Amino acid sequence: MAIYGLWRLPVILMVIVSLFINMLPAQIRGVLSGKSKEETALSTGTPWVDSDLKENISFFRFSSPEDDFHYYADKKLLCENRLWGYENWNIYAERVFDVEDQVMELLKNDTLKSHDAELVQKMYSLLTDWDKRNSSSMEEIKELTDKILKTKDLDELTKLLCTRQGAIWFDNFIGIYTHQGTSDSKHYAVYITPYPLRLEDSAEYAKRTEYGEMTQGYKDSVFVYAAKKLGMKEADAKKCLEQSYELEEMMAPYIPTSEEQMSADYVQKSNNEMSYSEIKKLSGDYPLTDIIDAMGYTYDGTYIVSEPEYLKQLNKIYIPENFERIRSLIYIDAVETLIEFGDRDIYEYDMDAYEKNYGYVNRLTDDEMAYYKLGDILYGPLQNLYVDEYGVEEDKRKLENICKDVIGTYRKMLDENSWASRETRDYAIKKLDSMDIRIAWPDKREDFSDLSFKGLSLIESLNAIYERDLDYDNELPGTERDPDDWGNEVNLLEVNAFYSPADNAICLPVGMMGEPFFSEKMKKEELYASIAAFWLGHEISHSFDSNGAQYDADGNLRDWWNEKDKEEFLRRIDRLSAYLDTIVPFGSYNIVGSNIDTEMAADMTGLQCALRMAEYEPDFDYDLFFRKYAELNATIMPYGSELENLLQDPHPLSYLRTNVPVQQFEEFYETYGVDKKDDMYLAPEDRLLIW
Numbered sequence: 115m116a117i118y119g120l121w122r123l124p125v126i127l128m129v130i131v132s133l134f135i136n137m138l139p140a141q142i143r144g145v146l147s148g149k150s151k152e153e154t155a156l157s158t159g160t161p162w163v164d165s166d167l168k169e170n171i172s173f174f175r176f177s178s179p180e181d182d183f184h185y186y187a188d189k190k191l192l193c194e195n196r197l198w199g200y201e202n203w204n205i206y207a208e209r210v211f212d213v214e215d216q217v218m219e220l221l222k223n224d225t226l227k228s229h230d231a232e233l234v235q236k237m238y239s240l241l242t243d244w245d246k247r248n249s250s251s252m253e254e255i256k257e258l259t260d261k262i263l264k265t266k267d268l269d270e271l272t273k274l275l276c277t278r279q280g281a282i283w284f285d286n287f288i289g290i291y292t293h294q295g296t297s298d299s300k301h302y303a304v305y306i307t308p309y310p311l312r313l314e315d316s317a318e319y320a321k322r323t324e325y326g327e328m329t330q331g332y333k334d335s336v337f338v339y340a341a342k343k344l345g346m347k348e349a350d351a352k353k354c355l356e357q358s359y360e361l362e363e364m365m366a367p368y369i370p371t372s373e374e375q376m377s378a379d380y381v382q383k384s385n386n387e388m389s390y391s392e393i394k395k396l397s398g399d400y401p402l403t404d405i406i407d408a409m410g411y412t413y414d415g416t417y418i419v420s421e422p423e424y425l426k427q428l429n430k431i432y433i434p435e436n437f438e439r440i441r442s443l444i445y446i447d448a449v450e451t452l453i454e455f456g457d458r459d460i461y462e463y464d465m466d467a468y469e470k471n472y473g474y475v476n477r478l479t480d481d482e483m484a485y486y487k488l489g490d491i492l493y494g495p496l497q498n499l500y501v502d503e504y505g506v507e508e509d510k511r512k513l514e515n516i517c518k519d520v521i522g523t524y525r526k527m528l529d530e531n532s533w534a535s536r537e538t539r540d541y542a543i544k545k546l547d548s549m550d551i552r553i554a555w556p557d558k559r560e561d562f563s564d565l566s567f568k569g570l571s572l573i574e575s576l577n578a579i580y581e582r583d584l585d586y587d588n589e590l591p592g593t594e595r596d597p598d599d600w601g602n603e604v605n606l607l608e609v610n611a612f613y614s615p616a617d618n619a620i621c622l623p624v625g626m627m628g629e630p631f632f633s634e635k636m637k638k639e640e641l642y643a644s645i646a647a648f649w650l651g652h653e654i655s656h657s658f659d660s661n662g663a664q665y666d667a668d669g670n671l672r673d674w675w676n677e678k679d680k681e682e683f684l685r686r687i688d689r690l691s692a693y694l695d696t697i698v699p700f701g702s703y704n705i706v707g708s709n710i711d712t713e714m715a716a717d718m719t720g721l722q723c724a725l726r727m728a729e730y731e732p733d734f735d736y737d738l739f740f741r742k743y744a745e746l747n748a749t750i751m752p753y754g755s756e757l758e759n760l761l762q763d764p765h766p767l768s769y770l771r772t773n774v775p776v777q778q779f780e781e782f783y784e785t786y787g788v789d790k791k792d793d794m795y796l797a798p799e800d801r802l803l804i805w
């Protein structure tokens with residue numbers, strides 16, 4: 115999938131799943147602000163206290179493996195002083211920092227001569243040249259955004275949206291991108307999805323949550339400040355917001371909530387294949403096909419529309435009576451997108467507003483800010499450069515060999531499964547065997563020699579990047595997918611792993627290939643916990659989970675289960691979900707099992723696979739293995755972030771990613787002598803295995 119304007123992510127269908135949601139840069143390296151919620155509210159929790167929360171971590175809190183294994187195993191690490199300089203931290207941030215340090219060296223090395231090096235070093239200097247940004251960027255932003263304010267009626271506004279520049283910079287109510295077709299994964303199709311709402315989750319428009327209020331407070335205050343800097347009166351900026359919210363209220367009921375998008379049936383529900391003439395008819399007065407033509411996505415193949423009812427609603431609301439509301443919404447979105455590249459004053463204001471609304475400071479050094487922005491907007495050349503300088507072929511082969519062992523064990527697990535029919539097991543094994551395991555970096559790397567920032571300002575350079583992305587993406591619809599092309603949806607410097615059901619491919623990027631996940635020094639037990647359980651085993655499981663199981667071995671959306679097996683599979687997922695529902699992390703919030711059951715099932719099955727591998731190892735040190743597993747989930751969060759994870763993230767809270775999986779396995783009970791009276795105990799009949 116290529117997405118035009120890589121930083122403007124539309125609501126993306128379940129195209130890839132990851133090991134965890136990548137934290138925002140600011141979320142990783144914040145500075146301690148000393149603000150916190152009432153401790154009493156947070157130290158509640160059933161059956162365990164949420165030890166991701168900073169307030170709940172203390173040397174004086176007693177810990178034992180039988181009552182709270184995660185806290186017991188990670189307490190020392192979590193209490194270490196060095197972490198307390200960060201507001202948010204987790205173990206993979208350690209690797210993030212290492213990669214960042216490596217990249218910083220490349221950015222400042224003037225002996226590098228490749229074109230990729232030239233691009234990233236030039237962009238780095240554009241991002242960190244505050245004198246230049248202070249003197250001209252706000253004017254450039256004003257010039258672009260004033261084009262929206264100058265339109266006098268809906269026709270003029272539509273004309274603006276239907277220009278190439280409009281397509282790149284302005285919200286047009288839809289997300290549009292190319293990706294493999296759902297029923298024909300060999301060819302690219304065009305996807306049309308709703309554009310994300312200001313408060314992210316459409317459920318916020320029916321009932322505002324505490325988190326929604328934080329987001330609104332933060333975004334509104336930054337917008338008003340920015341609009342004033344761009345010459346708008348405060349009262350007009352506030353009116354703009356009001357009008358924009360009025361319009362979003364009309365859109366929200368037709369956009370699936372985060373919870374709906376996380377449910378297993380969403381893949382099928384959102385798969386609506388249509389022709390060009392069908393979408394034209396459906397969208398009526400909303401000029402969808404004019405926008406598609408202007409953006410360069412016209413072709414006579416399939417368009418996959420995730421929300422047809424949303425397009426029908428756009429037809430109803432994209433009318434002259436709503437002109438001012440529409441213009442306000444587009445203006446706000448453009449201002450918010452562009453001020454990320456504005457002057458120092460707005461940059462500082464933004465960070466202050468963040469602190470005020472979310473309750474914690476997030477300050478980055480200029481180098482960090484530039485590094486994370488490069489990772490967003492220019493990761494292709496950046497990862498080429500990184501691989502040239504730091505890629506080690508031998509590490510790649512070593513990891514490939516471990517992966518082969520994991521897959522071999524997984525195959526056995528599927529083969530010996532006790533509840534699925536032979537037919538289903540055989541197909542699952544076929545799917546496993548045809549899985550493409552993409553390790554470290556591709557042999558075929560993208561060539562950026564046609565991109566140059568010579569003589570361009572920061573905003574002009576961004577425009578050059580997005581125009582190139584859009585040109586590239588425009589060539590894809592209807593063409594055949596090159597199996598050696600890993601696509602560009604994944605930044606290989608990310609410390610994460612991905613499963614793409616449409617490719618039936620797992621990507622273990624070079625970004626993750628270092629401590630604490632993979633190194634020379636790690637013992638077998640640690641490698642099994644990291645690679646077999648946490649990393650590859652988890653990702654393979656996505657191929658057979660309630661989303662992945664809807665795709666066949668070739669990546670087509672085609673159900674390959676027989677009725678009976680599917681029923682049993684779903685019954686197991688429901689049981690897991692019901693158990694998760696009983697868990698209370700803090701205060702009056704409880705876990706919504708159906709939001710996280712898929713990721714939890716992947717964790718549990720990954721752990722099952724690693725324990726299976728351990729059976730063949732003499733003198734396997736289970737204590738070391740389980741402690742390493744817990745270490746990989748070590749996390750410190752301020753309340754605002756933990757709340758966001760609880761409400762919006764399909765991954766379970768970190769402490770649950772240790773405690774719930776381990777309590778399903780006899781090896782854990784034996785290693786730590788857990789019995790009935792302990793909080794980690796689950797009766798044998800209540801323990802759950804999906805596969």
Ligand SMILES: [Zn+2]
Pocket residue numbers: 131132133134652653656713716
């Ligand atoms: Zn996952």
